[in-house]
Amino acid sequence: xxxxxxxxxxxxxxxxxxxxxxxxxxxxxxxxxxxxxxxxxxxxxxxxxxxxxxxxxxxxxxxxxxxxxxxxxxxxxxxxxxxxxxxxxxxxxxxxxxxxxxxxxxxxxxxxxxxxxxxxxxxxxxxxxxxxxxxxxxxxxxxxxxxxxxxxxxxxxxxxxxxxxxxxxxxxxxxxxxxxxxxxxxxxxxxxxxxxxxxxxxxxxxxxxxxxxxxxxxxxxxxxxxxxxxxxxxxxxxxxxxxxxxxxxxxxxxxxxxxxxxxxxxxxxxxxxxxxxxxxxxxxxxxxxx
Amino acid sequence: xxxxxxxxxxxxxxxxxxxxxxxxxxxxxxxxxxxxxxxxxxxxxxxxxxxxxxxxxxxxxxxxxxxxxxxxxxxxxxxxxxxxxxxxxxxxxxxxxxxxxxxxxxxxxxxxxxxxxxxxxxxxxxxxxxxxxxxxxxxxxxxxxxxxxxxxxxxxxxxxxxxxxxxxxxxxxxxxxxxxxxxxxxxxxxxxxxxxxxxxxxxxxxxxxxxxxxxxxxxxxxxxxxxxxxxxxxxxxxxxxxxxxxxxxxxxxxxxxxxxxxxxxxxxxxxxxxxxxxxxxxxxxxxxxxxxxxxxxxxxxxxxxxxxxxxxxxxxxxxxxxxxxxxxxxxxxxxxxxxxxxxxxxxxxxxxxxxxxxxxxxxxxxxxxxxxxxxxxxxxxxxxx
Numbered sequence: 001x002x003x004x005x006x007x008x009x010x011x012x013x014x015x016x017x018x019x020x021x022x023x024x025x026x027x028x029x030x031x032x033x034x035x036x037x038x039x040x041x042x043x044x045x046x047x048x049x050x051x052x053x054x055x056x057x058x059x060x061x062x063x064x065x066x067x068x069x070x071x072x073x074x075x076x077x078x079x080x081x082x083x084x085x086x087x088x089x090x091x092x093x094x095x096x097x098x099x100x101x102x103x104x105x106x107x108x109x110x111x112x113x114x115x116x117x118x119x120x121x122x123x124x125x126x127x128x129x130x131x132x133x134x135x136x137x138x139x140x141x142x143x144x145x146x147x148x149x150x151x152x153x154x155x156x157x158x159x160x161x162x163x164x165x166x167x168x169x170x171x172x173x174x175x176x177x178x179x180x181x182x183x184x185x186x187x188x189x190x191x192x193x194x195x196x197x198x199x200x201x202x203x204x205x206x207x208x209x210x211x212x213x214x215x216x217x218x219x220x221x222x223x224x225x226x227x228x229x230x231x232x233x234x235x236x237x238x239x240x241x242x243x244x245x246x247x248x249x250x251x252x253x254x255x256x257x258x259x260x261x262x263x264x265x266x267x268x269x270x271x272x273x274x275x276x277x278x279x280x281x282x283x284x285x286x287x288x289x290x
Numbered sequence: 291x292x293x294x295x296x297x298x299x300x301x302x303x304x305x306x307x308x309x310x311x312x313x314x315x316x317x318x319x320x321x322x323x324x325x326x327x328x329x330x331x332x333x334x335x336x337x338x339x340x341x342x343x344x345x346x347x348x349x350x351x352x353x354x355x356x357x358x359x360x361x362x363x364x365x366x367x368x369x370x371x372x373x374x375x376x377x378x379x380x381x382x383x384x385x386x387x388x389x390x391x392x393x394x395x396x397x398x399x400x401x402x403x404x405x406x407x408x409x410x411x412x413x414x415x416x417x418x419x420x421x422x423x424x425x426x427x428x429x430x431x432x433x434x435x436x437x438x439x440x441x442x443x444x445x446x447x448x449x450x451x452x453x454x455x456x457x458x459x460x461x462x463x464x465x466x467x468x469x470x471x472x473x474x475x476x477x478x479x480x481x482x483x484x485x486x487x488x489x490x491x492x493x494x495x496x497x498x499x500x501x502x503x504x505x506x507x508x509x510x511x512x513x514x515x516x517x518x519x520x521x522x523x524x525x526x527x528x529x530x531x532x533x534x535x536x537x538x539x540x541x542x543x544x545x546x547x548x549x550x551x552x553x554x555x556x557x558x559x560x561x562x563x564x565x566x567x568x569x570x571x572x573x574x575x576x577x578x579x580x581x582x583x584x585x586x587x588x589x590x591x592x593x594x595x596x597x598x599x600x601x602x603x604x605x606x607x608x609x610x611x612x613x614x615x616x617x618x619x620x621x622x623x624x625x626x627x628x629x630x631x632x633x634x635x636x637x638x639x640x641x642x643x644x645x646x647x648x649x650x651x652x653x654x655x656x657x658x659x660x661x662x663x664x665x666x667x668x669x670x671x672x673x674x675x
Binding site: 037038039040041042049050052053054055058061062063064065066067068070071073074075076077078079081082083084085086091108109111112113115116 | 316317319344345347348349350351353354355357358359360361362363364365366367369383384387491492493495496497498499500501502503504507
């Protein structure tokens with residue numbers, strides 16, 4: 001087995017209050033250690049806000065501003081400009097937000113920061129719903145998924161945030177998975193080497209929200225990647241697509257069956273989802289010129 | 291005027307921009323809205339000419355503008371923004387956040403009617419409806435006062451770690467052009483020390499802001515805000531005096547105009563004060579002992595000073611250019627509350643004058659004085675045609 005290739009500089013402490021087995025805590029550890037100590041965090045209400053901890057404790061070593069739900073990108077812009085004014089332009093300003101704060105209520109501020117190409121790193125921990133409020137749908141929730149606000153299954157598709165951001169022509173967008181930590185660390189490093197707006201979306205299977213076993217978060221994330229439901233790729237300057245992994249080795253069926261939120265699906269529903277995933281996969285391969 | 295040789299014709303809004311430039315903010319997130327926009331455009335013009343060395347952001351909304359203000363302020367920068375009406379209302383969530391975070395942001399608001407229906411006229415309900423957000427709130431009557439106050443605002447706000455909002459009325463002040471004395475840059479530099487907060491987002495310190503807290507700690511945070519609020523009036527007075535020593539123009543929380551021996555004192559804020567001065571002069575000319583008590587500092591309300599100022603005065607007339615549906619004029623409410631259980635309090639009459647920007651002429655004010663000076667007051671505010 002390969003060793004995971006990332007530094008551990010104690011930027012994220014044990015004793016935090018994430019659910020046992022949460023892949024977001026694991027991802028935070030890798031991301032914060034890759035970025036290192038010269039960083040300021042921006043955390044809107046989300047699981048990350050809880051994981052970072054209540055006053056006077058903090059599980060992260062960097063200073064953090066806990067912002068309102070919709071303004072992470074605007075807050076990060078303010079911090080970055082302030083640092084510029086003080087002659088500290090090299091300090092990383094990193095948003096650590098959820099999908100509610102990114103795909104939904106925070107999209108306007110993110111779009112504006114991207115349009116201005118603010119020099120910030122924006123990480124979205126995408127657990128496909130408002131999991132910190134007990135599991136309601138967001139615009140990132142996939143088709144048919146049962147949530148607290150879609151008890152019969154969501155009727156519309158997951159929003160394609162990467163394509164929205166690509167249309168802003170920002171320098172770097174990437175997707176990551178907690179089952180691929182070396183890749184996550186490498187993408188953070190790459191983002192760190194680029195001036196401008198960088199967005200990284202990390203798929204986070206939510207144990208209670210998705211209805212998966214406490215020890216199955218990483219495995220579920222791997223299945224999301226292996227089935228092509230959540231492909232790992234990068235988009236540079238909004239046009240240059242690169243597949244991180246350009247093969248699929250399983251159908252969506254096993255991934256869906258693994259999760260309580262999809263247990264109600266009929267074979268026909270699963271076929272529809274498979275067709276949708278196939279279309280998306282071919283689209284990406286085409287964009288990447290494979 | 292002391293040390294000043296530079297008198298310019300400036301609109302109220304451009305006077306604000308000049309004051310801001312002289313105060314050397316480091317970050318200014320700005321979003322346009324009528325009738326604030328000339329403040330923004332003059333600042334961006336200064337910036338493009340290299341006369342304003344600040345990071346300017348032009349985000350997609352006032353909500354993001356105020357978000358950036360809070361974050362930049364917590365990172366240790368001197369911060370300014372300006373807005374009006376809908377923009378201020380869109381910021382509402384962040385106004386609470388800013389004061390809770392003790393971020394000393396200076397914001398200029400141009401008082402304008404909020405929709406619906408759409409209108410662009412002077413009315414103070416936009417800023418008055420933000421009265422409980424924990425900002426220091428000041429009202430200016432003229433372009434000169436707006437320039438002077440915006441510079442003083444940074445000193446007051448940064449000293450107390452409380453955000454400060456100054457308002458002047460749409461068009462009557464924002465677009466009215468008057469001669470304005472511009473202070474020298476060296477004068478302002480000597481008056482306004484660089485902002486260097488002890489607590490800030492800084493990788494060498496590691497402090498965080500805004501993490502979830504328990505009930506008792508939230509409660510304590512508001513008691514600390516209350517303690518800071520209790521220091522505001524004195525700071526406004528000290529700062530206004532220091533400004534007077536520098537420029538010859540002193541300021542305080544309240545201003546008295548011809549109130550000596552007055553049988554009637556008119557209490558109001560903002561541009562209405564100019565008209566009231568005219569009415570007072572006319573009435574004094576006719577032998578009526580009438581004066582003006584101008585409220586410059588509205589939050590915190592200088593309660594004790596108001597009580598001292600009005601003790602023994604037979605009658606006070608409050609003119610509100612705002613309307614709080616179900617409770618009348620806001621300054622009227624506030625004054626009744628401020629004078630609670632005072633033996634020698636005046637009879638207080640409240641008038642809804644100029645709501646929606648309608649003109650309130652000097653003659654109308656004189657008529658109100660004649661009609662109500664000896665009348666029994668009603669608890670409700672009276673609509674004035």
